[in-house]
Amino acid sequence: MNCEQCQELIHDLVDGQISQRDEFTLNTHLRECLDCDSVRQDLAAIVTFCQSHRGEYQGPPNEQALWLRIRNVIEAENGTRKPVQKESGNPSFVSRWLNHTWQLSLPQLAASTAAIILLVSLATVVGVRRWGTEGVRTAPAPLEASNTSVNDRVFQRTQAINYWNQRVEMNKARWSPEMRETFDRNMRVIDEAVTNSLNDLNRNPHDEVSEQMLNESLNDKLALLKEFSDL
Amino acid sequence: MTRRSPVRASFFAVGALLTLVSLSAGLAVNAQQQISKRYPGGKNIRVELRNISGTIVVESWNKNEIRLSATIESKNAHVEPRQINDCLMVDVMGDNRGRGDIGDINFKVQVPPNSSVDVETRRGNISVANVRSGLVRAYVSSEGDITLTNISATHVVAQNVIGDIFFDGEFSSGGTYEFKSTKGNITIRIPGDSAFRLVAASPTKQIKLNDFWNNGFKTQDGRKYVGDVGDGRSSVSVTNFSGSITFLRR
16 A cells, blocks of 8 residues: 555544554554654644534534535545545536546637637626716615615714714713813814705705715714724 | 012013013813834734824835834823734724823824825824835825825825815826815826726816827816826726816826
8 A cells, every 4th residue: 555545544533534454554554653653643643622512613604515625625635636525426517527637638728718818808798888877987885775864874974973973972971171172173173074965966866976975974974983982 | 678679570570470471371281192102013014093083194105114203282181103014003092091181292203104094083184205005095084184195005095075186196007096075175096008998977066187188088078088198008087076186207
């Protein structure tokens, strides 16, 4: 038995799924080969740790895919080209395709590259035509829910503002007079910006600049309240 | 036994009163605390300062160490800087939770030129000078001027509600720059060959691009400008609700 065959069998050994004959051969090799024995000890330690801490950590959403990727990386580093799903008797089409070694000639490589460039260009053109807008594009609105109306969004923000406002009012008495004046003065300035933006939007409901300003001023108001509620 | 004349007595009383007043004023001055501490520098120095009220001045010097000086108005205030690896952190808010009003604390921080600077205060002016690093962030929650002089950083953020913002420096390739005020003037002074993509918005239509204007800019009736200057290597966003936005050539 060589080291490569041995390390394949080590997994089965640690999983307790090894035949008696293989186990005997493997143990013979492990007694002679310190490297492989070290691999077995490491793997056994990892499995023991995982078993003793079972349930303490949340598994990744697709555990099998993660293990496949890990094994792929390990095997790639070891220079082996074995299929990853040895234990699975009937590997899926995707896994077979993913684990296939692609060896392309120069013309094939050139043709593949040209095809990819063509596809990307087509997708870009279609995307620009489909989603592109003319004129100036505004920055993404900090207020989510693009389908909701401006009034709905203002209402949502107002709920949060009211909450933080109550917290500020509770603490305000502790502030120095200068701090209170500063806060009130800044709040008035932001309120003015909110009012102006709302007025502009009432005049022109589809004005992107006014909508952006309204969103930002409401966010600024919320930020100011949050900052001062700590004082 | 001689008796003092009323005039001499009144002179004596006024003198005593003046002495008392000057003594109490002296005591009040002494109530201010001064701290000055030095911290060793490293490869990637970062200064994070969270103040409540007071000025923050950050400037570079030619030493591989940080010097933090502070004038603390109230004797109740605590300032406990912490250094974790290459990062010096001062959290006035955290250090003084539950202590009530602690008055102004004015900071001066001297840093090596390649330090990242992240400073903020609820109220007060911020000034950062001669820094060349990855980050310069100056944030005033309410009112205070922000002055950033001779800055060359990959990411710059300057934001306040009331107060002017002045930036004098360079835009690095691939960098991001954000300037925002609700009521104040924003002035950006950069080299003539700067290359950046600009999004500037001011509902009051006070946007002056001067030498950086070109026909490629798109505008929405003067309230918002979007366009590239040069090859648009860096990204610049300027928003001002009721003040001017001015670009100047360095």
